[in-house]
């Protein structure tokens with residue numbers, strides 16, 4: 614039997630669509646090989662614009678279709694109910710679940726014994742700048758792992774971890790991380806407004822500063838501390854600000870608390886599912 618090239622994407626909301634955009638615009642995946650299942654009409658139409666096949670329900674798919682990979686991008690709270698209809702693919706396809714906190718054990722409870730992976734991506738996947746952390750069960754064969762890895766690599770960097778709980782840790786750092794940065798952007802712009810800039814100018818300054826700093830951090834191999842020190846003149850303006858941010862480890866403690874709260878929630882979700 615020839616190897617199937619078909620991919621099912623179950624759920625095409627924020628994260629599913631970010632992946633779909635990357636697969637088609639950067640990953641060289643022919644849209645005709647992608648089958649999106651999404652009940653929300655507007656999201657289904659958005660997916661169809663990429664050229665992918667779009668269905669409101671898994672039962673609308675050609676019953677003879679044998680997908681190689683099924684990417685599950687529905688909310689953790691509904692995944693068990695959703696997977697029921699996918700059991701028929703459990704003996705042939707590799708399942709890649711993006712759901713935060715949903716364990717491999719839960720996936721296998723829903724699907725029966727199957728090749729199952731967890732992948733924790735983030736929304737910069739849509740522009741090929743994503744970070745995805747993966748963990749696979751032993752049923753995932755070498756060829757399946759390679760094909761799933763290639764699919765995820767179209768969205769940016771991919772790292773495989775050897776312990777499942779590290780996927781929950783990654784959820785708290787890279788999965789949710791873009792939201793922390795977007796909030797930092799909001800905060801920096803708001804500070805600019807408080808000091809007298811209009812909102813539009815404050816956002817331009819904050820956005821380009823974050824873009825430039827992120828690019829520098831990504832392209833230079835120095836420790837971030839080195840980059841920070843380069844900005845900080847002795848007794849200058851940055852030192853004055855960092856005294857507020859770093860005094861008593863203020864931002865460090867806040868960041869650790871925030872990430873710990875995200876991790877705790879991932880663990881709660883794993884118990885609820």
Ligand SMILES: NC(=O)C1=CN([C@@H]2O[C@H](COP(=O)(O)OP(=O)(O)OC[C@H]3O[C@@H](n4cnc5c(N)ncnc54)[C@H](OP(=O)(O)O)[C@@H]3O)[C@@H](O)[C@H]2O)C=CC1
Pocket residue numbers: 623624625626627628629650651652653656685686687688689691695711712713733734735736788789
């Ligand atoms: N957003 C992010 O940055 C990240 C999200 N994730 C994970 O990705 C998953 C999806 O998150 P996100 O995209 O934000 O959520 P969204 O709610 O934006 O997207 C999920 C979509 O799945 C749809 N859906 C519900 N039931 C089915 C079904 N039976 N078949 C197909 N689709 C269905 C939902 O419809 P309806 O609204 O009607 O229920 C919704 O449109 C979650 O498990 C999350 O943990 C992981 C990393 C990052």
Ligand SMILES: O=C(O)[C@@H]1CCC=N1
Pocket residue numbers: 713784788789
């Ligand atoms: O907020 C969430 O639960 C999902 C998982 C990581 C990012 N978004």
